[in-house]
Amino acid sequence: MSEHSQAVAALRDQYAAIPAGSPVRLAKPTSNLFRFRDAQAGGLDVARFDRVLSVDRDARTAQVQGMTTYENLVDATLPHGLMPLVVPQLKTITLGGAVAGLGIESSSFRNGLPHESVRELEVMTGDGEVVVVEPGDDLFRGFPNSYGTLGYALRLEIELEPVSRYVRLRHVPFGSAAECAEVISAVCADRSYQGEPVDFVDGTVFSAGEQYLTLADWVDEAPFTSDYTGNGIYYRSVQRERVDYLTARDYLWRWDTDWFWCSRAFGAQRPLIRRLWPKKYLRSDVYRRIVAWDRRTGFSGKLSKAVQEPVIQDVEIPVARLAEFLDYFHREVGIEPVWLCPLRLRGADAWPLYPMDPGELYVNVGFWSTVDLRPGEEMGSRNRSIEAKVTELGGHKSLYSDSYYGEEEFWEHYNGGIYQELKKRYDADGRLPDLYAKCVLRR
Template identity: 30%
Template structure:
């Protein structure tokens, strides 16, 4: 803990010095999961907090962990599992950090129960823009409650997070995972909402739409038990394992819709299946489930094969190139190559009633498949997180409650339900057409009452951005917090997320971006940058990966076409 205090004192002194000289600065974390153009981050002084990357303690009695902001999800899980605990919300990419989950937006397949990642944070230590170090909690009456609420999702524009206290929950050995086939967009949206009901008892819910007539809703329940000693365990972290989305597609393609009364032959998978119900069930070790999308980055890793077209997208080459096909390496290559300027990576939070029209729009206008579906419990009212812009009425306070009970009920946060739709695929190669496609997407999202994740390319003009994200007095509250905590010299959320189209066009006239635009120079440069990072060693050394043989259980190598 003393090492941590010394590091924070250094950060504090550096920030105070810059504040006194009125110099703008940005924070260097050591890595990023943003797809925003890197040139937008140039030109400011850097405060390096990349050394704050340790899990300081795990308290099994209180089910909490003290972690520094640059602790990635895989190291966090490796630290908590020996205590029989796991974070309630674990971002599916191992390299996403705890600090990034708090300052950004992180909603995953457990978020229909637990909300965004910041809802599982009990306190944060922050260095304010004048160098003062404070601890903020979400509790009513806490001196810095407004700072905690305002900083969640505000992308570090109110201060620098240096420590988080996380709530943990009981972990179990496996996730009993069920794949439920659907045959229409409407059915998929209906089923995923049904699976979020409390009586279903699910710990995890998400879905994949491979097309309008092939969707799969994936539900998971943590368990320590297998139905028999001979039950196989499915893994996704080893080089010869299938990529998760391909595995789901292949074992469900022969199944009928779960709502169909017809009976068809079952999948060739050795997993237990009920074809009349349109489901397949298998057992996945917990950490393997949490990071099941790491290899291939959901399905966008296939874009690397699209780029290097002479390399076939076969199981052999996915095995042979496995070091390059984990999300840490893919992000390094994406930024190094400059290909993020041609790839649409957008996460959209939509009201359930708008989900089908939006998916139809993506299909008709962008022809991007698959799509990811993730149900979310989102905060009611203003937020930089995706949220329902038409706030649902809060439940009434019972007239029979006592004064203290009424005050407690009023203080409770209320939540709404919505659906995250992940839209990830190639966009137009022409720069102007790419921007137009993204702007058209933003307008359609706005028309349907949705909001975007802000980690991605964002092209809103300032008035439109603040109309979408600053409604319900959010802008006024946010600006008041910036004044109160002396953060007006820092970039605002809009300053950080808005892609400066004019600047981007100016940058592309220089020789380096022009050279990288020539195939295959950009791709090879991206590979070289990813190799330099040595991030491939992090996966090779990961201790969360299922090694097999535990309790006499054998690991199944799934059949793959």
């Protein structure tokens, strides 16, 4: 903690050295956002904020710096038989990023979102002050979904939960979205399926007539374990296997090796290329760097005969409207596969900048690809259509990727009144961009 205090003091000195009125930003080597910008020199150096400071096995808590990746966090907690309550799917997502944005995973139907297991939050605000906030404080409640526009998380105290050595997975097929949604509701209410416990729930939609729920639970013994960190491809096993077993660590990172299924765009799932691709580079952050390079150079667009629109989104849909959304999505968008992940907030209170109903079971629908524009169709039209449909169905949209809302509509969705009050209190001079400018205008 003394080293952490020294790092905080050094960061405050960096902030003080930035000329008054100049914008403030972080200098980060990696990102999991899909709002690409040109590289800029300078920025606050937060490289020293990437450590797990302590793990308390008895209290089931950890003190963690904000730039710590979940990969390093999990490596620190698993030897204690513990893990964060929600571990987002990609290794290089940082704890601070998952709290300032929104993280989710297959434990979210019982544990909510990552920010709901934070007990204490140390923030450098846009004004350059360092404050420690707790549940009930306005900045604590308003920090989730602020995306670094109110301040940066420097240290967090988080809750942990026990793990077992292995996870058993059951991949259950469904022929319709309606049937799948009905079972999601029942499983998330009972935390069991066919009389057996369920600790994790997610799903994979391959087409309107082929979808699977993966219902997983902790076990102490396993008759075998599969390995999807090399030649094996996890999402294909969902179609092939009915029961599978993974180690706890491999379960948490089952999606990272192939970035769900997006590695196929780089040829990484072709058998010959797979054998030649170094195992250490079968990682989501490697693929993301390739995408960033392609966005900068326009390489894939030069090869394609069609004009393509990136459609990279995660949306939360009330489970009762899930089948309606998927029917629209298959008809109007046509991206496959699609990821499903149910979630319900842990507490009784809504979080103001992402105001989900605490009593509602939602299903996160994730889709990450491109679509060919139809003749006469404008760039962004498919994303705008999705935004309109999500609103119609009473859902919400994450802001890590492109957004097309008009300003008035944006603030209606994300509680602009409360946000502006927080902005005045913690970034009065506007040293950080506001949420609309960052997530829609992308300045």
